Amino acid sequence: MTRRCLAILLQCLHVIALTSAASDGSKWSYTGLEGKYDWPKKHPYCGGVSQSPIDIRNELLQYDPTLRPVEVRGYSNCTEPLTLINNGHSVKMSLPSTMYISSLPHRYSAAQLHLHWGSTDHLGGSEHTINGKQYPAEMHVVHFNSDKYSNLSTAVDKADGLAVLGVFIDVGAFNPVFDHILSHLGSVRYRDQVVQIPAFNIFNLLPERLDEFYRYDGSLTTPPCYPSVLWTVFRNPVRISQEQLLSLQTVLYSTYVNEPISLKMNQNYRHPQEINERHVVVSFRDGVILAITLAAVLGAVLIVALIVFMLIKKRSKKNNQENNKGVIYKPAASKEEDASKV
Ligand SMILES: *[C@@H]1O[C@H](CO)[C@@H](O)[C@H](O)[C@H]1NC(C)=O
Protein backbone atom coordinates (compact mmCIF):
# COMPACT_ATOMS: atom_id res chain seq x y z
CA MET A 1 0.00 0.00 0.00
CA THR A 2 2.74 2.42 1.06
CA ARG A 3 4.73 1.47 -2.00
CA ARG A 4 1.73 2.30 -4.19
CA CYS A 5 1.34 5.72 -2.54
CA LEU A 6 5.00 6.40 -3.11
CA ALA A 7 4.63 5.45 -6.78
CA ILE A 8 1.71 7.83 -7.17
CA LEU A 9 3.62 10.58 -5.39
CA LEU A 10 6.62 10.08 -7.68
CA GLN A 11 4.34 10.18 -10.68
CA CYS A 12 2.84 13.47 -9.42
CA LEU A 13 6.31 14.94 -8.94
CA HIS A 14 7.24 13.82 -12.41
CA VAL A 15 4.18 15.57 -13.89
CA ILE A 16 4.99 18.75 -11.93
CA ALA A 17 8.59 18.65 -13.16
CA LEU A 18 7.42 18.21 -16.75
CA THR A 19 4.91 21.05 -16.45
CA SER A 20 7.44 23.49 -15.03
CA ALA A 21 9.96 22.49 -17.69
CA ALA A 22 7.32 23.23 -20.32
CA SER A 23 6.59 26.68 -18.90
CA ASP A 24 10.20 27.90 -18.80
CA GLY A 25 11.20 31.09 -20.57
CA SER A 26 12.08 29.41 -23.84
CA LYS A 27 8.54 28.26 -24.58
CA TRP A 28 6.46 30.51 -26.79
CA SER A 29 3.93 30.31 -29.58
CA TYR A 30 1.94 32.52 -31.88
CA THR A 31 -1.47 31.86 -30.29
CA GLY A 32 -2.81 30.74 -26.93
CA LEU A 33 -1.38 31.28 -23.44
CA GLU A 34 2.18 32.01 -24.62
CA GLY A 35 0.91 33.84 -27.74
CA LYS A 36 2.53 36.81 -29.42
CA TYR A 37 0.70 39.46 -27.38
CA ASP A 38 2.10 37.89 -24.20
CA TRP A 39 5.71 37.54 -25.39
CA PRO A 40 6.87 40.64 -23.45
CA LYS A 41 5.94 38.95 -20.14
CA LYS A 42 8.83 36.48 -20.41
CA HIS A 43 10.83 38.22 -23.14
CA PRO A 44 11.11 41.90 -22.19
CA TYR A 45 12.79 42.91 -25.48
CA CYS A 46 9.57 41.93 -27.30
CA GLY A 47 7.88 44.87 -25.55
CA GLY A 48 10.84 47.18 -26.15
CA VAL A 49 12.05 49.46 -28.93
CA SER A 50 13.10 48.87 -32.55
CA GLN A 51 10.86 45.87 -32.99
CA SER A 52 10.14 44.00 -36.21
CA PRO A 53 8.30 43.48 -38.45
CA ILE A 54 6.89 46.86 -39.47
CA ASP A 55 4.35 48.13 -41.94
CA ILE A 56 6.54 49.87 -44.55
CA ARG A 57 4.49 52.97 -45.37
CA ASN A 58 5.30 55.55 -48.03
CA GLU A 59 5.54 58.38 -45.50
CA LEU A 60 8.40 56.57 -43.67
CA LEU A 61 10.55 56.24 -46.77
CA GLN A 62 13.72 58.19 -47.41
CA TYR A 63 15.42 57.66 -50.74
CA ASP A 64 19.15 57.11 -50.23
CA PRO A 65 21.14 57.23 -53.49
CA THR A 66 24.27 55.97 -51.68
CA LEU A 67 22.76 52.55 -50.86
CA ARG A 68 24.70 49.81 -52.64
CA PRO A 69 22.81 46.97 -54.34
CA VAL A 70 22.80 43.82 -52.22
CA GLU A 71 25.74 41.61 -53.16
CA VAL A 72 26.16 38.07 -51.88
CA ARG A 73 29.00 35.57 -52.22
CA GLY A 74 28.97 31.78 -52.10
CA TYR A 75 25.21 31.58 -52.63
CA SER A 76 25.44 29.87 -56.03
CA ASN A 77 28.19 27.34 -55.33
CA CYS A 78 27.09 25.91 -52.01
CA THR A 79 27.96 22.20 -52.29
CA GLU A 80 27.46 20.74 -48.82
CA PRO A 81 24.14 19.08 -47.91
CA LEU A 82 21.74 21.35 -46.05
CA THR A 83 19.84 20.50 -42.90
CA LEU A 84 16.12 21.12 -42.79
CA ILE A 85 14.49 21.19 -39.34
CA ASN A 86 11.01 21.73 -37.96
CA ASN A 87 11.76 23.78 -34.83
CA GLY A 88 8.13 24.03 -33.74
CA HIS A 89 7.80 27.61 -34.98
CA SER A 90 8.93 27.38 -38.59
CA VAL A 91 10.81 25.25 -41.06
CA LYS A 92 14.47 26.22 -40.91
CA MET A 93 17.33 25.39 -43.27
CA SER A 94 20.92 25.64 -42.07
CA LEU A 95 23.30 27.64 -44.25
CA PRO A 96 27.10 27.43 -44.39
CA SER A 97 29.06 30.52 -43.32
CA THR A 98 30.87 30.36 -46.69
CA MET A 99 27.79 32.24 -47.89
CA TYR A 100 27.85 35.91 -46.97
CA ILE A 101 26.68 39.45 -47.74
CA SER A 102 29.55 41.49 -49.16
CA SER A 103 27.84 44.86 -49.68
CA LEU A 104 27.53 45.98 -46.05
CA PRO A 105 30.18 47.75 -43.92
CA HIS A 106 30.88 44.39 -42.24
CA ARG A 107 30.88 40.87 -43.61
CA TYR A 108 27.64 39.17 -42.60
CA SER A 109 27.89 35.37 -42.93
CA ALA A 110 24.82 33.21 -43.44
CA ALA A 111 23.51 30.98 -40.66
CA GLN A 112 20.00 29.85 -41.61
CA LEU A 113 16.88 30.67 -43.53
CA HIS A 114 13.27 30.10 -42.52
CA LEU A 115 9.76 30.97 -43.62
CA HIS A 116 6.66 32.65 -42.21
CA TRP A 117 3.20 31.99 -43.67
CA GLY A 118 -0.54 32.11 -43.08
CA SER A 119 -3.27 29.48 -43.36
CA THR A 120 -5.72 28.29 -45.96
CA ASP A 121 -8.65 30.18 -44.39
CA HIS A 122 -6.91 33.56 -43.93
CA LEU A 123 -5.31 35.92 -46.39
CA GLY A 124 -1.79 37.01 -45.55
CA GLY A 125 1.22 35.37 -44.01
CA SER A 126 4.15 37.74 -44.47
CA GLU A 127 5.53 39.60 -41.46
CA HIS A 128 6.47 42.87 -43.14
CA THR A 129 3.69 44.64 -44.98
CA ILE A 130 3.81 47.36 -47.64
CA ASN A 131 1.27 50.13 -47.01
CA GLY A 132 -0.81 47.56 -45.17
CA LYS A 133 -0.50 44.90 -47.88
CA GLN A 134 0.43 41.48 -46.54
CA TYR A 135 1.93 38.86 -48.85
CA PRO A 136 1.06 35.13 -48.56
CA ALA A 137 4.48 34.30 -47.06
CA GLU A 138 7.97 35.66 -46.32
CA MET A 139 11.46 34.17 -46.30
CA HIS A 140 14.18 35.37 -43.91
CA VAL A 141 17.83 34.67 -44.68
CA VAL A 142 19.66 35.24 -41.39
CA HIS A 143 23.31 36.39 -41.34
CA PHE A 144 25.62 37.35 -38.46
CA ASN A 145 28.43 39.90 -38.35
CA SER A 146 31.38 37.54 -38.78
CA ASP A 147 33.93 40.40 -38.73
CA LYS A 148 33.13 40.91 -35.05
CA TYR A 149 31.51 37.71 -33.76
CA SER A 150 32.43 34.05 -34.07
CA ASN A 151 28.92 32.65 -34.49
CA LEU A 152 25.20 33.40 -34.53
CA SER A 153 24.74 32.79 -30.79
CA THR A 154 27.32 35.41 -29.81
CA ALA A 155 26.05 37.92 -32.38
CA VAL A 156 22.31 37.53 -31.79
CA ASP A 157 21.98 40.09 -28.97
CA LYS A 158 24.53 42.65 -30.24
CA ALA A 159 23.37 45.91 -31.80
CA ASP A 160 25.42 45.27 -34.95
CA GLY A 161 25.08 41.49 -34.70
CA LEU A 162 22.68 40.43 -37.45
CA ALA A 163 21.63 41.24 -41.01
CA VAL A 164 18.52 39.57 -42.38
CA LEU A 165 17.37 39.52 -45.98
CA GLY A 166 13.56 39.50 -46.19
CA VAL A 167 11.88 38.19 -49.31
CA PHE A 168 8.13 38.41 -49.93
CA ILE A 169 6.55 35.27 -51.37
CA ASP A 170 3.56 35.70 -53.67
CA VAL A 171 1.48 33.20 -55.61
CA GLY A 172 2.28 32.56 -59.27
CA ALA A 173 3.80 29.80 -61.34
CA PHE A 174 5.37 26.64 -59.89
CA ASN A 175 8.81 27.50 -58.50
CA PRO A 176 11.33 24.65 -58.99
CA VAL A 177 13.96 26.38 -56.81
CA PHE A 178 11.68 26.63 -53.76
CA ASP A 179 10.71 23.00 -54.35
CA HIS A 180 14.24 22.06 -53.24
CA ILE A 181 12.89 22.98 -49.79
CA LEU A 182 9.13 22.49 -50.05
CA SER A 183 9.27 18.95 -51.47
CA HIS A 184 10.97 17.83 -48.23
CA LEU A 185 8.39 19.23 -45.80
CA GLY A 186 6.82 15.78 -45.46
CA SER A 187 10.05 14.55 -43.82
CA VAL A 188 9.88 17.18 -41.06
CA ARG A 189 6.14 17.21 -40.31
CA TYR A 190 6.64 17.21 -36.55
CA ARG A 191 8.65 19.35 -34.18
CA ASP A 192 12.39 18.56 -33.92
CA GLN A 193 12.34 16.32 -37.00
CA VAL A 194 15.38 16.83 -39.20
CA VAL A 195 16.29 15.86 -42.75
CA GLN A 196 19.38 16.36 -44.88
CA ILE A 197 18.62 17.77 -48.31
CA PRO A 198 20.91 18.00 -51.33
CA ALA A 199 22.69 21.29 -51.97
CA PHE A 200 21.17 23.61 -54.54
CA ASN A 201 21.72 27.08 -55.90
CA ILE A 202 20.49 29.26 -53.04
CA PHE A 203 21.07 32.46 -55.01
CA ASN A 204 18.04 31.51 -57.11
CA LEU A 205 15.79 31.76 -54.04
CA LEU A 206 16.35 35.53 -54.08
CA PRO A 207 14.13 37.83 -56.14
CA GLU A 208 15.18 39.68 -59.25
CA ARG A 209 16.66 43.13 -58.74
CA LEU A 210 18.81 42.95 -55.63
CA ASP A 211 19.24 46.70 -56.03
CA GLU A 212 15.64 47.45 -55.00
CA PHE A 213 15.03 47.15 -51.25
CA TYR A 214 13.86 48.76 -48.03
CA ARG A 215 16.34 48.98 -45.15
CA TYR A 216 15.79 49.78 -41.46
CA ASP A 217 16.98 48.89 -37.95
CA GLY A 218 14.83 46.27 -36.28
CA SER A 219 14.73 43.08 -34.30
CA LEU A 220 14.24 39.33 -34.36
CA THR A 221 10.54 38.77 -35.07
CA THR A 222 10.41 35.92 -32.53
CA PRO A 223 11.36 35.78 -28.82
CA PRO A 224 13.70 36.95 -27.43
CA CYS A 225 13.14 39.80 -29.97
CA TYR A 226 16.66 41.26 -29.60
CA PRO A 227 16.91 44.62 -31.44
CA SER A 228 19.99 43.40 -33.29
CA VAL A 229 18.89 43.18 -36.93
CA LEU A 230 19.78 45.34 -39.88
CA TRP A 231 16.79 44.55 -42.10
CA THR A 232 16.89 44.48 -45.88
CA VAL A 233 13.46 43.74 -47.32
CA PHE A 234 13.45 43.31 -51.08
CA ARG A 235 10.88 45.26 -53.01
CA ASN A 236 10.06 42.48 -55.50
CA PRO A 237 8.48 39.23 -54.37
CA VAL A 238 9.37 35.74 -55.54
CA ARG A 239 6.53 33.47 -56.60
CA ILE A 240 5.53 29.93 -55.73
CA SER A 241 2.46 28.07 -56.98
CA GLN A 242 -0.84 27.84 -55.09
CA GLU A 243 -0.08 24.12 -54.53
CA GLN A 244 3.35 24.91 -53.10
CA LEU A 245 1.83 27.50 -50.76
CA LEU A 246 -0.80 24.96 -49.76
CA SER A 247 1.89 22.44 -48.77
CA LEU A 248 3.54 25.09 -46.59
CA GLN A 249 0.18 25.88 -44.97
CA THR A 250 -0.90 22.30 -44.33
CA VAL A 251 1.98 19.82 -44.06
CA LEU A 252 3.74 20.89 -40.86
CA TYR A 253 2.82 20.60 -37.18
CA SER A 254 4.18 22.70 -34.32
CA THR A 255 3.83 19.73 -31.95
CA TYR A 256 6.02 16.66 -31.35
CA VAL A 257 5.16 13.42 -33.14
CA ASN A 258 3.94 11.67 -29.95
CA GLU A 259 1.81 14.48 -28.51
CA PRO A 260 -1.85 13.50 -28.07
CA ILE A 261 -3.10 16.66 -29.78
CA SER A 262 -1.37 17.80 -32.99
CA LEU A 263 -1.34 21.50 -33.78
CA LYS A 264 -0.94 22.65 -37.36
CA MET A 265 1.98 24.99 -37.93
CA ASN A 266 0.48 28.00 -39.64
CA GLN A 267 -0.13 31.73 -39.14
CA ASN A 268 3.41 31.85 -37.76
CA TYR A 269 3.88 35.56 -38.27
CA ARG A 270 4.12 38.52 -35.93
CA HIS A 271 2.05 41.66 -36.51
CA PRO A 272 3.65 44.99 -37.50
CA GLN A 273 5.29 46.81 -34.59
CA GLU A 274 5.50 50.48 -33.60
CA ILE A 275 7.84 52.41 -35.86
CA ASN A 276 8.53 55.16 -33.26
CA GLU A 277 11.44 57.39 -34.33
CA ARG A 278 12.66 55.09 -37.08
CA HIS A 279 12.92 55.69 -40.79
CA VAL A 280 13.12 53.30 -43.68
CA VAL A 281 15.70 54.09 -46.33
CA VAL A 282 15.00 52.94 -49.86
CA SER A 283 17.37 52.23 -52.69
CA PHE A 284 14.89 53.00 -55.45
CA ARG A 285 13.23 56.17 -56.56
CA ASP A 286 10.37 55.42 -58.92
CA GLY A 287 7.04 54.72 -57.31
CA VAL A 288 8.22 56.03 -53.94
CA ILE A 289 9.12 59.49 -55.19
CA LEU A 290 6.02 59.49 -57.37
CA ALA A 291 3.88 58.59 -54.36
CA ILE A 292 5.58 61.22 -52.20
CA THR A 293 5.31 63.86 -54.94
CA LEU A 294 1.69 62.93 -55.54
CA ALA A 295 0.97 63.17 -51.83
CA ALA A 296 2.74 66.56 -51.69
CA VAL A 297 0.83 67.87 -54.72
CA LEU A 298 -2.47 66.59 -53.35
CA GLY A 299 -1.61 68.14 -49.98
CA ALA A 300 -0.83 71.50 -51.60
CA VAL A 301 -4.04 71.37 -53.66
CA LEU A 302 -5.99 70.56 -50.51
CA ILE A 303 -4.42 73.48 -48.60
CA VAL A 304 -5.10 75.92 -51.46
CA ALA A 305 -8.67 74.62 -51.72
CA LEU A 306 -9.09 75.06 -47.97
CA ILE A 307 -7.77 78.65 -48.08
CA VAL A 308 -10.00 79.52 -51.05
CA PHE A 309 -12.95 77.91 -49.27
CA MET A 310 -12.27 79.90 -46.09
CA LEU A 311 -11.89 83.16 -48.04
CA ILE A 312 -15.16 82.55 -49.89
CA LYS A 313 -16.88 81.64 -46.62
CA LYS A 314 -15.54 84.80 -44.94
CA ARG A 315 -16.66 86.96 -47.84
CA SER A 316 -20.10 85.39 -48.03
CA LYS A 317 -20.46 85.81 -44.26
CA LYS A 318 -19.62 89.49 -44.65
CA ASN A 319 -22.08 89.79 -47.55
CA ASN A 320 -24.69 87.98 -45.48
CA GLN A 321 -24.19 90.43 -42.63
CA GLU A 322 -24.63 93.32 -45.04
CA ASN A 323 -27.65 91.62 -46.60
CA ASN A 324 -29.02 90.92 -43.14
CA LYS A 325 -28.80 94.61 -42.33
CA GLY A 326 -30.84 95.20 -45.49
CA VAL A 327 -33.27 92.50 -44.53
CA ILE A 328 -33.84 94.06 -41.15
CA TYR A 329 -34.55 97.47 -42.55
CA LYS A 330 -36.32 96.45 -45.73
CA PRO A 331 -39.55 95.12 -44.18
CA ALA A 332 -39.71 98.23 -42.06
CA ALA A 333 -39.15 100.35 -45.13
CA SER A 334 -41.74 98.44 -47.10
CA LYS A 335 -44.12 98.67 -44.16
CA GLU A 336 -43.57 102.39 -44.13
CA GLU A 337 -44.12 102.38 -47.86
CA ASP A 338 -47.25 100.29 -47.37
CA ALA A 339 -48.37 102.56 -44.59
CA SER A 340 -47.80 105.58 -46.74
CA LYS A 341 -49.78 103.90 -49.48
CA VAL A 342 -52.73 103.21 -47.22
C1 LIG B 1 32.46 29.52 -54.21
O1 LIG B 1 33.19 30.29 -55.14
C2 LIG B 1 34.04 31.26 -54.56
C3 LIG B 1 34.63 32.11 -55.67
O2 LIG B 1 34.91 31.35 -56.79
C4 LIG B 1 35.08 30.60 -53.69
O3 LIG B 1 35.92 31.57 -53.07
C5 LIG B 1 34.37 29.79 -52.60
O4 LIG B 1 35.30 29.08 -51.83
C6 LIG B 1 33.38 28.80 -53.23
N1 LIG B 1 32.60 28.19 -52.16
C7 LIG B 1 32.42 26.91 -52.09
C8 LIG B 1 31.59 26.42 -50.92
O5 LIG B 1 32.90 26.11 -52.88
Ligand SMILES: *[C@@H]1O[C@H](CO)[C@@H](O)[C@H](O)[C@H]1NC(C)=O
Ligand atom coordinates in the same frame (compact mmCIF):
# COMPACT_ATOMS: atom_id res chain seq x y z
C1 LIG C 1 30.01 30.59 -30.28
O1 LIG C 1 31.21 31.25 -29.99
C2 LIG C 1 31.47 31.34 -28.59
C3 LIG C 1 32.68 32.25 -28.40
O2 LIG C 1 33.66 32.00 -29.34
C4 LIG C 1 31.68 29.94 -28.04
O3 LIG C 1 31.92 29.98 -26.65
C5 LIG C 1 30.40 29.12 -28.29
O4 LIG C 1 30.57 27.79 -27.89
C6 LIG C 1 30.01 29.16 -29.76
N1 LIG C 1 28.70 28.59 -29.90
C7 LIG C 1 28.39 27.75 -30.87
C8 LIG C 1 26.96 27.27 -30.89
O5 LIG C 1 29.19 27.35 -31.69
